[in-house]
Amino acid sequence: MTSWRLAFRNIWRNERRSLVTVLAIALSCSGLMLFGGYVSWAHLASEVHTVWLSGHVQLFKDGYLEKGSGNPAAYAMANYDELRDLLAQDSVLGPRLELVTGQLLVNGMVNNSSQQTSSTFIGYGCFADAVECITRWNPYGLVEARDLPVNKGLWGSLPDLDDADADGVTIGNGLAAVLELSAEDFAKKDRPTLELLTLPAGAGLPNMVSASVRQKSMRALEHLDDHLVIMPIKMASDLMFPGEPLHVTSIQLLLKHTEDTPLVQQRIAELNAQHHLGIEQRTCAELNPNHARSLGMLDMFFVFAFCIVAVVLVFMIYNTMMMGIVERTREIGALRAMGLTRGEVIAMFLREGVMLGIVGSSFGVVLGLFIAWCINRATITYVPPYINVQAKLEIFCTRPPAIIISSFCICLLVALVGALFPARQASRMEIAEALRH
Secondary structure, eight states, X not given: OHHHHHHHHHTTSSHHHHHHHHHHHHHHHHHHHXXXXXXXXXXXXXXXXXXXXXXXXXXXXXXXXXIITTOGGGXXXXXXXXXXHHHHTOTTTGGGXXXXXXXXXXXXXXXXXXXXXXXXXXXXXXXXXXXXXXXXXXXXXXXXXGGSGXXXXXXXXXXXXXXXXXXXXXXXXXXXXXXXOOHHHHHSSSOOEEEEEEOOSSSSXXXXXXXXXXXXXXXXXXXXXXXXXXXEHHHHHHHHSTTSOXXXXXXXXXXXXXXXXXXXXXXXXXXXXXXXXXXXXXXXXXXXXXXXXXXXXXXXXXXXXXXXXXXXXHHHHHHHHHHHHHHTHHHHHHHHHTTOOHHHHHHXXXXXXXXXXXXXXXXXXXXXXXXXHHHHHSOOEEOOTTOOSOEEOOOOTTSSTHHHHHHHHHHHHHHHHHHHHHHHHHHTOOHHHHHTO
C-alpha cells in the first residue's frame, strides 16, 4: 500500500504535465464510452427497425424468395390456419412466440380516378391487430420517430387498419403525393377512393377492388413509402384469389426475446422436415441485409477510432514518463546504489503509469456519463442511413455496462503500455552515470 501511495505522490511532482496527461486519458476514455454507447444504440435501433419491417422470422413457400416477388400469387399458401396452429401450439415455439400472423403481398396498379392519376403499388394484406403489435414492438424503450415533434404530421393519427373497416386502407405519404391526394381530400366527409388492380394467379383479365383511404402515413424506407398500400388481408386475398379461401405469401413470427431466434429457426426446420411443410425461412437480418452492413461499417469505425486513441495516448504517456525519468535520474541512481533491483525500478514506474491510468480513466467515466446524460436529455435528431425520417440520437453507455468497463480497462492498459518502455529504460541506467547526472 505504501508503494502505491508513493506512486500517487510521484505523478504529481510536475502537476501541470500530469494534469494534461490525466485530462488526455479522461477525454480518450469518455470518447470511447460515447462512441461505444452510440454503436450500442445503433445496434438496438437497427434491430427494432428490422423487426418492424418483417418480424423476427418469416416463413415462405419453397421458391418464393427466388421467384415469388415477380409472381407472388404463384407462391401463396392456402393453409395459413393450419401452419399458424402448428407453430403456436408447439411446445418449443409456443412459449417463445409473441405473435404469429400472416401477410399477403400484392403487386399491381393503383388508380385515383378523381385526379386521373395512377401508379404501381406494393400492397401488404395484414391483420389489423398484428400491424399494430409489430409496429409498436420496442422492448428497449427507444424514442420512436413518430413521437418526435420534428416528425409531427408524417404519421396518421389512426391505426393503419381496423377490423370494423373492411375496405379502409392506409397508403404511404409518397404514394399519396403521386396520386395527388391532398390534405383537403382527407378532410372531407367522404374518404378518397382508389381502384386497385392486379393480375390473377392464372391467365385472364386483371382483378380489381375499390378501397377507401383511411389516412396517409410515413414509412421509413423511401422506396416503400412511394408505393405502399396497407390493406386488410381479406381484401388482399379477394383481390388476388376471388372466391377462394384466405391465402398468405408469408407467415411472420414475432418473438418475446430476439436471442431465441436461432432456437426458433432450428425448431421450424425440424417441423418442416417432420411434416413436409414445403417452407423456407429467413430472419429479419437476412431480409434486410443493408442494416447489418451499416452496423459492420460502424463497428469498423469504432475499431479505427480506438487505434488512433491508443497510439496518441501511448506517446503522450511515454513522453510524460520519460520527462519524469530525466528529472529523477540522480534519484534512480541513488535507489539503485541502495540495492533496488532493475525489476523493482520497472515496477515503481509501472505503478506510476497505472496510477495515471486509474485517475484519468475514472475521471473519464464520470465525464462520459455526464455527457451521455446531457445528450439523452437533449433532442438531437438526424437522418440515419436507409431511413427518410428524423431519429433521436441516444447514447447507451450503460446498456450493456461492459461499455464502461471496457473503456476504463482499455485506457488503463494503454497507460500501462505507455509506461513500460520508459520504465525499462530507467532500469537500464548505469548507477555511476546516473549519480553524475
